[in-house]
Amino acid sequence: xxxxxxxxxxxxxxxxxxxxxxxxxxxxxxxxxxxxxxxxxxxxxxxxxxxxxxxxxxxxxxxxxxxxxxxxxxxxxxxxxxxxxxxxxxxxxxxxxxxxxxxxxxxxxxxxxxxxxxxxxxxxxxxxxxxxxxxxxxxxxxxxxxxxxxxxxxxxxxxxxxxxxxxxx
Amino acid sequence: xxxxxxxxxxxxxxxxxxxxxxxxxxxxxxxxxxxxxxxxxxxxxxxxxxxxxxxxxxxxxxxxxxxxxxxxxxxxxxxxxxxxxxxxxxxxxxxxxxxxxxxxxxxxxxxxxxxxxxxxxxxxxxxxxxxxxxxxxxxxxxxxxxxxxxxxxxxxxxxxxxxxxxxxxxxxxxxxxxxxxxxxxxxxxxxxxxxxxxxxxxxxxxxxxxxxxxxxxxxxxxxxxxxxxxxxxxxxxxxxxxxxxxxxxxxxxxxxxxxxxxxxxxxxxxxxxxxxxxxxxxxxxxxxxxxxxxxxxxxxxxxxxxxxxxxxxxxxxxxxxxxxxxxxxxxxxxxx
Numbered sequence: 403x404x405x406x407x408x409x410x411x412x413x414x415x416x417x418x419x420x421x422x423x424x425x426x427x428x429x430x431x432x433x434x435x436x437x438x439x440x441x442x443x444x445x446x447x448x449x450x451x452x453x454x455x456x457x458x459x460x461x462x463x464x465x466x467x468x469x470x471x472x473x474x475x476x477x478x479x480x481x482x483x484x485x486x487x488x489x490x491x492x493x494x495x496x497x498x499x500x501x502x503x504x505x506x507x508x509x510x511x512x513x514x515x516x517x518x519x520x521x522x523x524x525x526x527x528x529x530x531x532x533x534x535x536x537x538x539x540x541x542x543x544x545x546x547x548x549x550x551x552x553x554x555x556x557x558x559x560x561x562x563x564x565x566x567x568x569x570x571x
Numbered sequence: 572x573x574x575x576x577x578x579x580x581x582x583x584x585x586x587x588x589x590x591x592x593x594x595x596x597x598x599x600x601x602x603x604x605x606x607x608x609x610x611x612x613x614x615x616x617x618x619x620x621x622x623x624x625x626x627x628x629x630x631x632x633x634x635x636x637x638x639x640x641x642x643x644x645x646x647x648x649x650x651x652x653x654x655x656x657x658x659x660x661x662x663x664x665x666x667x668x669x670x671x672x673x674x675x676x677x678x679x680x681x682x683x684x685x686x687x688x689x690x691x692x693x694x695x696x697x698x699x700x701x702x703x704x705x706x707x708x709x710x711x712x713x714x715x716x717x718x719x720x721x722x723x724x725x726x727x728x729x730x731x732x733x734x735x736x737x738x739x740x741x742x743x744x745x746x747x748x749x750x751x752x753x754x755x756x757x758x759x760x761x762x763x764x765x766x767x768x769x770x771x772x773x774x775x776x777x778x779x780x781x782x783x784x785x786x787x788x789x790x791x792x793x794x795x796x797x798x799x800x801x802x803x804x805x806x807x808x809x810x811x812x813x814x815x816x817x818x819x820x821x822x823x824x825x826x827x828x829x830x831x832x833x834x835x836x837x838x839x840x841x842x843x844x845x846x847x848x849x850x851x852x853x854x855x856x857x858x859x860x861x862x863x864x865x866x867x868x869x870x871x872x873x874x875x876x877x878x879x880x881x882x883x884x885x886x887x888x889x890x891x892x893x894x895x896x897x898x899x900x901x902x903x904x905x906x907x
Contacts, residue, residue: 432655461699472706472709476717
């Protein structure tokens with residue numbers, strides 16, 4: 403068994419396990435931590451694919467995001483707040499059916515897809531941060547700039563909404 | 572070290588990795604032991620005291636005795652604490668602190684992993700510690716530790732932004748995020764000269780990231796008893812303490828590499844080996860930490876955030892702008 407296979411096995415187990423526990427835990431802080439496990443394991447999977455820039459960006463973005471999410475979880479809920487058991491009976495069966503159908507569709511689609519052969523392996527001495535930079539600023543420059551404008555609009559919008567509430571007090 | 576990573580996995584090279592990591596851990600532990608000793612000595616001298624001088628010759632074994640005492644303490648846990656998270660938090664805080672050391676090149680040959688994105692790796696991983704700190708604050712079920720945890724999260728997340736921005740200037744000048752290439756690009760002149768503005772911002776932001784004076788609000792003992800680790804004792808408290816000093820080790824190494832030319836000697840003194848230069852520059856930063864701690868008062872909590880966003884961030888952005896313009900002029904972009 404090669405090292406990368408063992409690592410893949412452990413990381414995918416952690417990814418799926420984190421997601422499952424995220425749903426089954428009843429306290430909000432526990433949920434956030436298991437979500438964090440999922441995000442960090444996905445970063446590990448990116449490293450196995452030799453996409454270390456994407457992996458590090460994943461950690462950089464989501465470790466901050468998880469911390470913020472946790473702060474909101476702490477500030478907006480009671481300390482001992484526990485979610486009640488959830489719905490019972492008919493709802494459960496309907497929910498299970500929907501999920502089963504969704505799984506069937508996904509599985510069918512994945513099985514049917516003919517995957518393109520592996521892309522020609524780029525020369526390993528060019529760091530992939532450089533390659534991503536080249537692509538983003540030549541081929542994808544307009545979508546990239548549009549996304550940044552969108553984020554700026556969201557940021558300004560959030561500030562204006564927060565300001566309005568502040569003025570009313 | 573680097574070519575070991577390319578081989579197929581076998582018992583032999585897994586053992587080698589483990590051994591190398593243990594050696595690094597021992598070096599770091601040795602550093603932490605004597606960093607604490609020198610911190611107490613230096614602060615003592617600055618305050619016209621003697622500092623620790625009882626245990627061993629010159630008090631050299633004082634920290635060893637303190638650690639032994641710490642580890643033999645009873646491991647207490649509040650009754651209403653969240654058991655699992657209370658145990659997980661010290662691990663979450665410490666593991667990334669040790670993990671960031673993997674990319675640090677101590678000399679041109681002593682390095683664990685030669686990543687193309689070393690700078691980003693360091694910054695990304697150090698962000699995970701915040702999560703450990705909030706978890707500790709929440710799981711202790713104590714209002715002081717929660718306040719300490721929240722303060723720490725707000726502070727570390729907002730100071731991470733100017734920290735990253737101040738490094739961008741260095742990355743622009745080098746054209747690479749690889750720490751080894753960054754050092755090699757400083758052959759002619761160390762980055763501290765062309766990137767002085769970036770260096771100042773980095774120094775201040777690093778201080779806040781390390782939770783050290785004058786930004787030690789998460790551990791303000793006069794306001795918060797102790798901060799996020801109020802309820803911790805014994806080995807678990809030692810983990811938090813260790814994480815803090817290991818970050819100091821990491822940050823010292825990072826400053827040395829990014830701005831002070833890493834293992835490169837002062838011109839004319841190249842007969843002294845690189846590792847000695849690295850240790851000298853690194854010790855200078857560590858001394859600077861103790862010097863600040865002995866002389867600076869703590870910032871007020873309400874000034875902290877506005878300083879990061881309204882003071883440091885614009886300066887860091889200005890630095891990026893200046894660097895980018897200068898590089899464009901040098902490359903002849905304005906002479907079309």
